[in-house]
Amino acid sequence: MERKLIWSPSSPCLLPFTFLCLLLCAAYLQPTQADAAAGTNPAPAGNGAPSCDVKLTSGKDRATIDNGIIELTLTNPEGFVHGLKYQGVENVLETHEPDDFGGYFDVSWDHPGGEGKTEQVKGTKFTVITETADQVELSFSSTWSSSSKELVPLNVDKRFIVQKGVSGFYWYVIVERLKGWPDADMDQHRMVFRPKISMFKYMAVSDDIQRMMPAYRDRETGQKLAYPEAVLLTSPIEPEFKGEVDDKYQYSLEMKDHRLKGWISDDPKMGFWVISPSEEYAAGGPNKPELTCHCGPICLAMFTSMHYAGLDMVTEYRNGEPWKKVFGPVMVYLNSMSTDHAALWKDAKTQMEKEVQNWPYTFVASADYLPPAKRGTVSGQLLVDDKFLSPTPKEACKAYVGLALPGTKDVSWQFDVKGYQFWTQTDEKGNFLIKNVIPGEYNLYGWVPGVVSTFKHPELITIQPGNEVKLGPVTYKPPRNGPTLWEIGIPDRSADEFFVPDPNPKFINRYFIGKPNDKYRQYGLWARYAQLYPKNDLVFDIGVSNYSKDWFFAHVLREVKPDDYETTTWQINFDLPEVCPTGNYTLQLALAASLETNTYVYVNNLNAKAPAFATGRVGKDNAIARHGIHGTYWFFSAGLPSKLFVKGKNTIFLRPARGGTSPFMGVMYDYIRLEAPPTQP
Ligand SMILES: *[C@@H]1O[C@H](CO)[C@@H](O)[C@H](O)[C@H]1NC(C)=O
Ligand SMILES: *[C@@H]1O[C@H](CO)[C@@H](O)[C@H](O)[C@H]1NC(C)=O
Numbered sequence: 001m002e003r004k005l006i007w008s009p010s011s012p013c014l015l016p017f018t019f020l021c022l023l024l025c026a027a028y029l030q031p032t033q034a035d036a037a038a039g040t041n042p043a044p045a046g047n048g049a050p051s052c053d054v055k056l057t058s059g060k061d062r063a064t065i066d067n068g069i070i071e072l073t074l075t076n077p078e079g080f081v082h083g084l085k086y087q088g089v090e091n092v093l094e095t096h097e098p099d100d101f102g103g104y105f106d107v108s109w110d111h112p113g114g115e116g117k118t119e120q121v122k123g124t125k126f127t128v129i130t131e132t133a134d135q136v137e138l139s140f141s142s143t144w145s146s147s148s149k150e151l152v153p154l155n156v157d158k159r160f161i162v163q164k165g166v167s168g169f170y171w172y173v174i175v176e177r178l179k180g181w182p183d184a185d186m187d188q189h190r191m192v193f194r195p196k197i198s199m200f201k202y203m204a205v206s207d208d209i210q211r212m213m214p215a216y217r218d219r220e221t222g223q224k225l226a227y228p229e230a231v232l233l234t235s236p237i238e239p240e241f242k243g244e245v246d247d248k249y250q251y252s253l254e255m256k257d258h259r260l261k262g263w264i265s266d267d268p269k270m271g272f273w274v275i276s277p278s279e280e281y282a283a284g285g286p287n288k289p290e291l292t293c294h295c296g297p298i299c300l301a302m303f304t305s306m307h308y309a310g311l312d313m314v315t316e317y318r319n320g321e322p323w324k325k326v327f328g329p330v331m332v333y334l335n336s337m338s339t340d341h342a343a344l345w346k347d348a349k350t351q352m353e354k355e356v357q358n359w360p361y362t363f364v365a366s367a368d369y370l371p372p373a374k375r376g377t378v379s380g381q382l383l384v385d386d387k388f389l390s391p392t393p394k395e396a397c398k399a400y401v402g403l404a405l406p407g408t409k410d411v412s413w414q415f416d417v418k419g420y421q422f423w424t425q426t427d428e429k430g431n432f433l434i435k436n437v438i439p440g441e442y443n444l445y446g447w448v449p450g451v452v453s454t455f456k457h458p459e460l461i462t463i464q465p466g467n468e469v470k471l472g473p474v475t476y477k478p479p480r481n482g483p484t485l486w487e488i489g490i491p492d493r494s495a496d497e498f499f500v501p502d503p504n505p506k507f508i509n510r511y512f513i514g515k516p517n518d519k520y521r522q523y524g525l526w527a528r529y530a531q532l533y534p535k536n537d538l539v540f541d542i543g544v545s546n547y548s549k550d551w552f553f554a555h556v557l558r559e560v561k562p563d564d565y566e567t568t569t570w571q572i573n574f575d576l577p578e579v580c581p582t583g584n585y586t587l588q589l590a591l592a593a594s595l596e597t598n599t600y601v602y603v604n605n606l607n608a609k610a611p612a613f614a615t616g617r618v619g620k621d622n623a624i625a626r627h628g629i630h631g632t633y634w635f636f637s638a639g640l641p642s643k644l645f646v647k648g649k650n651t652i653f654l655r656p657a658r659g660g661t662s663p664f665m666g667v668m669y670d671y672i673r674l675e676a677p678p679t680q681p
Helices: 017-028 216-220 341-358 516-521 526-532
Strands: 055-058 062-066 070-075 081-086 103-110 117-120 125-131 135-142 155-163 168-177 184-193 200-204 210-212 260-266 269-275 298-304 315-317 323-335 376-384 400-404 422-425 431-437 440-447 461-463 468-476 484-489 539-541 558-561 564-566 570-576 584-597 599-603 618-620 634-641 648-656 666-675
Touching: 055 125, 055 135, 062 135, 062 155, 070 155, 070 168, 081 103, 081 323, 103 168, 168 184, 184 269, 184 323, 200 341, 260 298, 260 341, 269 298, 269 341, 298 323, 323 341, 376 400, 376 440, 376 461, 400 431, 422 431, 440 468, 461 468, 484 570, 526 558, 584 599, 599 634, 648 666
Parallel strands: 376 468, 539 570
Antiparallel strands: 055 062, 062 070, 070 081, 103 117, 103 184, 125 135, 135 155, 155 168, 168 323, 184 298, 184 315, 200 210, 200 260, 260 269, 269 323, 376 431, 400 422, 400 440, 440 461, 484 666, 558 564, 570 648, 584 618, 584 634, 584 666, 599 648
16 A cells, blocks of 8 residues: 655644644554553654654565654665655655665775775665664674675674654664684775755755755766866756866865755755764764765765875775774754755754764664763863963863874874774863763874864873763973974964965856855866966065965976976075074974875075975875865974074975876975074073
8 A cells, every 4th residue: 555644744733743643643554563662762753743653564675664754665685775755755765777776885995906896785684673663773784704705804784773753764884894804905984875866956065065966967978077076067957057067076074064964855845964963983083074965966974985085094904803883873864844945954954963962872772882871081171382372381272182093193093994083172271071982992182273283192091981081181282493483374284274276267166156265176276376387486475475365275286298297396485684503493394185295395405415304205185186175184393404594585495306197296285384493482
């Protein structure tokens, strides 16, 4: 029998919900046995819809969970999301050939040295974990064995939860490698959702980035640009997109801003949302840029990836290393009560805030997911001790403070893919409270807007269930050798305060035109450098030049002929009224991004046999090509002997060590400061 939902959520409903529900459930659903386990904190009903009991139907190749609001259909035993019925729409997901699913979990991986592949992980065993009137939780699991060499060496358990009265479902995935399993490299773990092509055309990934999107077909008829992801739309279905560049990387956001994103359908009016209530299971910390949603329509929940980090972020497993991690739960939320996009977004945001409040969840059945009572807390106050900024330690305002796996470097967390991370921001007084930490041993890391480099607490922090580790005041002594002579930029791990050029009019994304904060999202900005500086490179005069106008946001190469790029040399000119006879001047050099670049620093003599300092070849973050404003962070304190300096006019030259065959090589500076030799502050 075809079930049809008869209420209209927009019509005023005077019946009490329970009565309406009984009516609906009696008429359209099988009676359920267990009101027995009633009363386990179901979230309030979405859209004021009535709450029916949750009902599971499982057959040979499908399992369906229905709560009277949504009906979720999963393939059995693979555990792909096949169908999502809502508001009379049989399926809000796209299930086109050759796949019959609109949602999946995949892993990109290979054996070391092997050929990379992306595997949509298939369950082989279906288990009903919970089945009550209030909640159904299902498991679709697969167990790896040495005979399945072509499959990723992971045990995977995909868990789906539907609750009474909730307009959506929860999904989490437990991945596990046992000791002794074969070596593997894993680039990426993610969930992918494909909302229905014919319905979802308006994409919303943040308060500020919301727009009508081109169709996927427009990409297929378009012209591929410098790499396949960037496509010039030449004959789109909707003429308004003609001449635009579409590229999924233009919609990347820092991981901390991924909590709500999705798509809106205008006919019928409804929203499809992916809510990530926590970043604890994501790799790389809160500032890692990551893909959100894109043309397709596609919406992602990213857990680990190389985006804006490169090979430094491959999860390598060697010597039989075991691993276990829970990704999620992520919530898919559906809403439909409104007539405009803004109201749907606002309602979804309220739902997201509710999920964040409820995190960690208490309704998750797996023992691998820890409820609040089994987690611990760490608190303290972060102070910054830089005598040249303040005679006494200053409270670190709005600093990022986080726990991540113990690492050898102070930026290890940037590349960590294996552990959980727990981050917060301090208040104005530097106070921090990190709640709901999974027990274990961590390093405490931090970085402070306006202050260079990274804080790492010298001791390991051990978190125990139900305990609070009270650290009290902890002091970060950032790199500092002498008084500031000059500085360029703001130490905030981003190049956004520098000059970002207008895009080439042939390659614009019109949506970002006139949005100063999003200027860097345009395609092809790397090529604008050579157009602005066709022969002579950038020269920055301290005291005269202004970094917002005169410092190009990326230090890139210049094309001399096709596939041949020469290095470029930037100059910083400044006056020294006196030169200290002994000691080192210090160049504090912070990079916001780097792609395989060794940056040379020369003082006054570009023809010196060797540069005064070289960063070494660092970074694989590809942020220049991916329309980023930062990738991974690198910090260098370069000691520059005073004999290199002269009284009067001096020049510091910055130069990538070599040219190359790619336009995407180079660095983004975050901040540069020259300090005089050490003196008493
Ligand atoms: C630098 O340029 C920006 C952008 O034009 C301007 O807002 C700012 O006031 C300038 N700063 C100084 C010190 O002139
Ligand atoms: C000065 O800088 C040079 C070059 O980086 C370094 O080798 C030397 O140890 C530094 N000297 C002092 C006193 O810091």
